[in-house]
Amino acid sequence: MRETYKYTSxxxxxxxxxxxxxxxxxxxxxxxxxxxxxxxxxxxxxxxESPFYSKDYACHDTITCRNKYNSSSxxxxxxxxxxxxxxxxxxxxxxxDEYLKGTMLLGYTIKKHHPNHEMYLIYFKEKVSESxxxxxxxxxxxxxxxxxIPPPWEGAPxxxxxxxxxxxxxxxxxxxDGIIYLDSDTIVVKRVDQLFELIKPxxxxxFAAAPDVxxxxxxxxxxxxxxxxxxxxxxxxxxxxxxxxxGSYDIGFAEQxxxxxxxxxxYLRLPxxxxxNLSIMDLNPHLWKMLLPDMHVVHYxxxxxxxxxxxxxxxxxxxxxxxxxEEMDKTMNLSGIESICEKTEQ
Ligand SMILES: *[C@@H]1O[C@H](CO)[C@@H](O)[C@H](O)[C@H]1NC(C)=O
Ligand SMILES: *[C@@H]1O[C@H](CO)[C@@H](O)[C@H](O)[C@H]1NC(C)=O
Ligand SMILES: *[C@@H]1O[C@H](CO)[C@@H](O)[C@H](O)[C@H]1NC(C)=O
Ligand SMILES: *[C@@H]1O[C@H](CO)[C@@H](O)[C@H](O)[C@H]1NC(C)=O
Numbered sequence: 284m285r286e287t288y289k290y291t292s293x294x295x296x297x298x299x300x301x302x303x304x305x306x307x308x309x310x311x312x313x314x315x316x317x318x319x320x321x322x323x324x325x326x327x328x329x330x331x332e333s334p335f336y337s338k339d340y341a342c343h344d345t346i347t348c349r350n351k352y353n354s355s356s357x358x359x360x361x362x363x364x365x366x367x368x369x370x371x372x373x374x375x376x377x378x379x380d381e382y383l384k385g386t387m388l389l390g391y392t393i394k395k396h397h398p399n400h401e402m403y404l405i406y407f408k409e410k411v412s413e414s415x416x417x418x419x420x421x422x423x424x425x426x427x428x429x430x431x432i433p434p435p436w437e438g439a440p441x442x443x444x445x446x447x448x449x450x451x452x453x454x455x456x457x458x459x460d461g462i463i464y465l466d467s468d469t470i471v472v473k474r475v476d477q478l479f480e481l482i483k484p485x486x487x488x489x490f491a492a493a494p495d496v497x498x499x500x501x502x503x504x505x506x507x508x509x510x511x512x513x514x515x516x517x518x519x520x521x522x523x524x525x526x527x528x529x530g531s532y533d534i535g536f537a538e539q540x541x542x543x544x545x546x547x548x549x550y551l552r553l554p555x556x557x558x559x560n561l562s563i564m565d566l567n568p569h570l571w572k573m574l575l576p577d578m579h580v581v582h583y584x585x586x587x588x589x590x591x592x593x594x595x596x597x598x599x600x601x602x603x604x605x606x607x608x609e610e611m612d613k614t615m616n617l618s619g620i621e622s623i624c625e626k627t628e629q
Contacts (some may be wrong), residue, residue, distance in 0.1 A: 414625055
């Protein structure tokens, strides 16, 4: 069959109108193109622009920081040396009595999965009571009083103003094979000490954390509520220097913003299951159930069971927290601990 072609006759319009049309279309495309290139270029730049890299080079690991600080003492560390659990530790921080219950349950869940590891708690003398300290010690935390490191300039939200103090963990160099730091609103639901393997000298890695959930946006930023790190005197010195460089990071998330800038191109990205954000439930409740068997650490970010007993939408995570709390209560005789500690207060 022969195909028939239909030719539409072009109505001849005045050449000026056609020209104007073309002009607008081409012009519009050009503007759009320029905008696209500009935006893309900007995104590209932001992603690969770090104040600690261009204007003020910062060292970030034990070897480069040692060179920078002119230290000749290179300690011999190799993977064949006996890595004992006395060279590693778990850390948390307690900046007020309000987080006592959280700290107790965190300690209980760490010990449950790591009965032989040491646990340390850093705190401010002026903000934590004797009774609270007594109770966390009964749970197995060793306590270390630290000085407060204030935010270096204005703008850190009130809830984060103490958080720069956390940086002092890098100064506890006796734990040369690594520290796992956890915020006191996290719980451990599965063993995590295998992570220390990741920062053995032969790996070249010294810092790891899990990505932050920024309202569901894909983010290159990590959350500082769970960190695997290698303490070092010189890296610490460099942190103390660089965190004060005004404007070198956005202070909105305090120490977390700083650490993200400091370790931007070199942090080892852990699976999100090492720092499960409660807000995953808001974003996708089904995902929570699916991830449950893989979870290592749950972070009670949006709402703390020890501050707000009403679960709201967080029914499943609260169930988990409450059942572990009950288990701890039975095993440890919490009220016994409490009454003994109240006496020491007087
Ligand atoms: C290391 O030595 C160099 C050269 O002697 C000097 O300029 C620099 O300030 C020293 N750095 C530190 C941190 O002491
Ligand atoms: C490691 O420890 C074991 C047992 O404590 C000991 O026999 C061995 O010699 C140690 N190895 C090194 C390299 O220190
Ligand atoms: C949890 O999510 C909230 C909101 O998306 C975010 O502000 C916070 O930093 C997240 N925390 C973690 C542990 O990812
Ligand atoms: C808990 O401890 C208190 C004080 O030591 C003690 O009197 C009480 O009998 C203990 N309770 C249980 C169930 O062990």
